[in-house]
Amino acid sequence: MSLIEVRDLSREFTIRKRAGRLRRTSVVKQAVHDLSFEIDAGEMVGYIGPNGAGKSTTIKMLTGILVPSGGSARVAGLEPSRQRRELARRIGVVFGQRTSLWWDLPLRDSFELLRRIYRIGDRTYHRNLDDHVALLDLGDLMDTPVRQLSLGQRMRGDIAAALLHDPEILYLDEPTIGLDVISKGRLREFLRALNHERGTTLMLTTHDLQDIEALCDRVIVIDHGTAVFDGPLPSLRANGDASRTLVVDLVDEASPIAIEGARVLKVEGPRQWLSFPAGASAAPLVAQVAAAYDVADLSIHEPDIEDVIRQLYSR
């Protein structure tokens, strides 16, 4: 049995709109529609999609915050909306855009309170506190009220707090939103280590595709509430009409290279950009170019994941 099992999960919202002075009409919006997937223990899954695709709604149903309108979800053998508090002891949730710490209290007090309401054993608590506080570089911030922390500091505090009770699953909703490049890098490193060393299952929603590239073995792309792709990152690249680019630096300027299986995108002096299908091998192409022209240098560019995903959305 998988750790997370989602079958035909749906959630609709009724939105009331004004129509005229007193009349109201209501529109039913499908935020999540017949969504199915399974996640095994120890996986790191990127859950991506455009704004309003249903990412947060899914996470909220998996934590029991929202009650599904149809289908079923089981997390760690529990039904989230009915066994929400029991499930809370086994999962950690980090919402990137807001904190689950107590705004006016220092981190230390928040952590102490969590220790007691989760009834975390002394050894577990101190081990986690020591590990995470050091790795997340929170040592100097323990006595600062949460409201005085910067976004990056607060995010680290939130992650440390969510991990105090040794959760089997950690959901991260936009964990790197608003962070600078260095903070992002360190956070990714921390999460990767967490997954490797403790086997914590990670599910993260993000708009930052570098998060996905750095962390996730598997990607689920959701659009209009339904999964449009589920698989490893490389096959997401190969999926669809994605193309790779061969950049050729010739010794001298020349007219556009004419070779079967490739299309010239751009010519700029001696440099030319050739596009070819992502699924095809680059070797015969390179051989043909080298045979016909004097080549100074060559490089191959992988398709940009953002382009691939954009194509998925536009279908």
Next chain:
Amino acid sequence: MAEVAHAVRSYWLIALLWIRAAMAYPLSFWTMTVGGVLITFLDFVAIWLMFSHIDSYGGFTLREIALLYGVTSIAFRVADMLVGSVEKIGQKVRTGELDAMMSKPVPVLVQLCADRFELRRLGQIAQAVAVFAWAAPTVEWTPQRLAVLVMALVSGVVIYFCVFVTFSTIQFWTLDASEFANAFTYGGNTIMQYPMTIFPREVVRSLTYLLPLTFVNWYPCLFLLGLHDPFGAPDWFRFASPLAALALVGVTTLVWRQGLRRYRSTGS
């Protein structure tokens, strides 16, 4: 049972944290506490001043009214201190704090009620106790009357607790209706500070059968004063406060569960 113990323990852990935080600024704590006593004291002075022109109001003397005032105010202020924060539900929904509360292993209601626990409200409770103590000699105390008083105070706290929760829960549907809730909580307490004889029969009926605030002080105080209900309600109503409290707990549980199930969270 272990669930309940954990809930109560968690309540006090959260409350204690806020008490500690408030105590970090002792001067501010004490001025706010004393301020609270003064404001609520003025509240009673208004009634007292009225009695410099009249000897009885609605057939009740000043001390008898002080008894009604004391009993409802003690119950209301204790409930307000313990669970008054629940009226901020709408705000917690908007800021997404409710989502954070729902991902913790403590009942959401406990977290909402204990949030920003204000010990300084003890000042207002002290004022209510003082008014009651001043009124107490007007009652010829017997063991039965003492028992009815204790029963009324405990039921009263529960009744006000339910009113706080029920009317705050409406914010799950309307998001911004804390003023509406205030009309029934603070407004309810203010009405109950006066003898029911000054109100039309319909008002008293509504306060008995719809929103049973009369069971907080009116019926039990009638027994303490050895009176029968001027509106002709049965005599056993004077001991029925716990029944009213229980019925209200039932309704409140339903409304709260329904509200939480209907919760739609915010975007993102």
